[in-house]
Amino acid sequence: MKPVNVGICGLGTVGAGTFNVLQRNLDDIARRAGRPVKITHVSAREVNSECDLTGIKFSNDIFEVAKDPEVNILVELIGGTTVAKELVLAAIENNKDVVTANKALIATHGNEIFEAAEAKDVVVAYEAAVAGGIPIIKAIREGLVANKISSVVGIINGTTNYILTEMSEKGRDFADVLKEAQELGYAEADPTFDVEGIDAAHKLTILAANAFGVPLQFDKVFTEGITNMTTADVKHAEELGYRIKHLGITRRTAEGVELRVHPTLIPEKRLIANVDGVLNAVLVMGDAVGPTMYYGAGAGSEATASAVIADIVDIARDIDSPGLVPHLGFSVETKNLPVLNADDFTTSYYLRISVKDEVGQMAKIAETLSLNGINMEAILQKEAPEDDDLVPVIILTQPVKEKAMNAAIKTLEALPSVPEKIVRIRTERLDG
Numbered sequence: 476m477k478p479v480n481v482g483i484c485g486l487g488t489v490g491a492g493t494f495n496v497l498q499r500n501l502d503d504i505a506r507r508a509g510r511p512v513k514i515t516h517v518s519a520r521e522v523n524s525e526c527d528l529t530g531i532k533f534s535n536d537i538f539e540v541a542k543d544p545e546v547n548i549l550v551e552l553i554g555g556t557t558v559a560k561e562l563v564l565a566a567i568e569n570n571k572d573v574v575t576a577n578k579a580l581i582a583t584h585g586n587e588i589f590e591a592a593e594a595k596d597v598v599v600a601y602e603a604a605v606a607g608g609i610p611i612i613k614a615i616r617e618g619l620v621a622n623k624i625s626s627v628v629g630i631i632n633g634t635t636n637y638i639l640t641e642m643s644e645k646g647r648d649f650a651d652v653l654k655e656a657q658e659l660g661y662a663e664a665d666p667t668f669d670v671e672g673i674d675a676a677h678k679l680t681i682l683a684a685n686a687f688g689v690p691l692q693f694d695k696v697f698t699e700g701i702t703n704m705t706t707a708d709v710k711h712a713e714e715l716g717y718r719i720k721h722l723g724i725t726r727r728t729a730e731g732v733e734l735r736v737h738p739t740l741i742p743e744k745r746l747i748a749n750v751d752g753v754l755n756a757v758l759v760m761g762d763a764v765g766p767t768m769y770y771g772a773g774a775g776s777e778a779t780a781s782a783v784i785a786d787i788v789d790i791a792r793d794i795d796s797p798g799l800v801p802h803l804g805f806s807v808e809t810k811n812l813p814v815l816n817a818d819d820f821t822t823s824y825y826l827r828i829s830v831k832d833e834v835g836q837m838a839k840i841a842e843t844l845s846l847n848g849i850n851m852e853a854i855l856q857k858e859a860p861e862d863d864d865l866v867p868v869i870i871l872t873q874p875v876k877e878k879a880m881n882a883a884i885k886t887l888e889a890l891p892s893v894p895e896k897i898v899r900i901r902t903e904r905l906d907g
């Protein structure tokens with residue numbers, strides 16, 4: 476059987492992992508692909524001492540790979556959206572299939588890239604872009620194809636989950652844990668993408684497109700990161716039987732699709748509340764199958780390489796009859812659903828209100844919530860810390876439209892007895 480020739484662009488965390496796993500498991504991979512899979516060309520700014528490039532062409536100019544007539548599949552692992560986009564489009568133009576781990580690229584330029592790929596009848600595969608090594612794109616697009624999916628909820632950024640876990644379990648400092656996540660190769664080149672929720676928003680964009688047949692629309696994702704998280708809120712949540720996770724949530728409602736990324740309280744008994752460290756988990760709800768959860772390494776060198784190589788093998792298996800599965804698993808005619816504004820999200824809330832220790836304040840809070848149609852689920856009043864005359868009042872609510880909560884918070888923050896901004900964290904009770 477004719478081999479399939481692979482050109483790898485980028486030899487950093489994921490590039491080196493892909494190179495080494497492919498070389499190590501060459502025989503098994505060839506047997507499973509039905510043909511030899513050969514790395515024939517590698518390109519990066521510099522060689523990587525972890526990779527033995529003996530007998531393999533090496534270029535400093537990645538565009539040499541896109542031009543190389545020997546290469547069938549170009550693997551884009553350089554990151555970024557400018558040069559990477561040019562590189563992917565150049566490969567497509569030269570009739571090469573493409574594999575990428577680049578969620579920023581797919582979320583922001585995927586519509587254009589897939590159109591170019593369809594015109595040339597080549598594949599652009601991106602399993603590694605979402606939840607690293609977990610085969611979540613394949614699960615949604617192929618394994619769950621029979622279902623109407625109602626929601627996809629996931630811990631989809633390993634760096635933030637690692638930071639939240641270390642903060643909650645060991646009381647470690649945010650900046651210190653972030654530095655360690657960078658050293659371990661989990662964080663993006665610009666780690667604000669992780670901690671501000673942008674990376675999770677890129678991945679959620681891709682998940683929603685696959686689950687609901689909507690176009691990739693990153694600019695419509697409501698995005699909050701973890702930079703305002705405090706250990707005090709983590710502890711209060713734990714007292715109420717909840718854990719705080721940074722989630723990507725996309726849900727289909729009667730009115731449209733919710734696309735949101737934010738810290739979220741989840742009941743501690745849920746499986747997903749117990750997914751810690753750099754691990755990711757994605758909970759998909761299908762009308763036929765019910766809740767299903769996918770769990771594993773969301774970042775890291777060889778874990779991400781596992782997904783990159785799965786895409787290479789998929790393409791190698793189908794190289795003579797490409798295009799078996801459309802890029803987003805649906806045809807371009809699929810009906811568009813509106814993306815909801817944050818005001819129209821329906822969710823429960825955790826509120827931390829710092830109140831002056833005066834008679835009648837609790838009644839005022841309860842009345843304001845009730846006037847806005849908000850039902851309380853639980854309430855916790857703490858003693859004022861020694862150096863403070865403000866009493867923290869923690870409230871959990873039942874689900875309500877975000878606009879009702881905005882109105883209630885505005886009224887409460889205008890009270891002289893509530894001198895500080897109210898902390899609110901959205902709360903999802905979830906199934907499964």
Ligand SMILES: NC(=O)c1ccc[n+]([C@@H]2O[C@H](COP(=O)([O-])OP(=O)(O)OC[C@H]3O[C@@H](n4cnc5c(N)ncnc54)[C@H](O)[C@@H]3O)[C@@H](O)[C@H]2O)c1
Nearest residue numbers: 485486487488489490519520552553554576577774775779
């Ligand atoms: N690190 C992870 O755990 C992980 C997981 C999933 C997806 N990703 C994605 O995979 C991609 C690569 O991430 P990484 O962590 O391996 O990055 P990295 O910074 O470790 O490696 C990037 C590599 O690309 C090369 N490169 C960059 N620009 C180049 C250019 N213009 N010309 C030639 N070489 C160039 C660099 O020399 C380096 O070898 C990114 O899109 C990232 O978002 C990373």
Ligand SMILES: N[C@@H](CCO)C(=O)O
Nearest residue numbers: 632633634662663774
């Ligand atoms: N920076 C990303 C890498 C995997 O996509 C994360 O921490 O999840």
Ligand code: NA
Nearest residue numbers: 602605607609
């Ligand atoms: Na994946």
